[in-house]
Amino acid sequence: MARSDEAEVFFYAVYTAVQQIPRGKVTSYGHIARLIGTPQRPRQVGICLKHLPQDAGAPFNHDNVPWQRVINAKGMISPRSQPSGARGQAAALQEEGVIVTTGALGELMVDFSEYGWFPNELPSDLEDEQETS
DNA sequence: ATTGTGACGCGTT
């Protein structure tokens, strides 16, 4: 692996946590950071998703990690998420029943009070899952 | 090796 071992652990934690987000729900980068015990690094969560492989053969990839369900704390889909803007992510969310509204500036928003998923901790322990790799 | 750049969030202005 190219990344350091610590980074590897962090990536694993992020991807696994994101997989816990139920279909049709959304959460924030910051909340994912809190769930995995690193509340000071919402930004690194974004980096993990940014580098999420598209290759279906990878252990974590665009198919098995619902990256589209992670948005920022203001409830808006990050414009930087994709080259074409946030449209693709919005489409992916709408496909699973999430209503995405468009602001005056063309910003794509999701109502947290309706679709927010903010548990205090992860439903399953993620610490000791993958022992063999 | 160094420097700059972020799929962010929160406290201060």
Place this chain on the structure above:
DNA sequence: TAACGCGCCACAA
């Protein structure tokens, strides 16, 4: 209320 500053740290140049 909005804008700015800073922490965080993996990655690309």
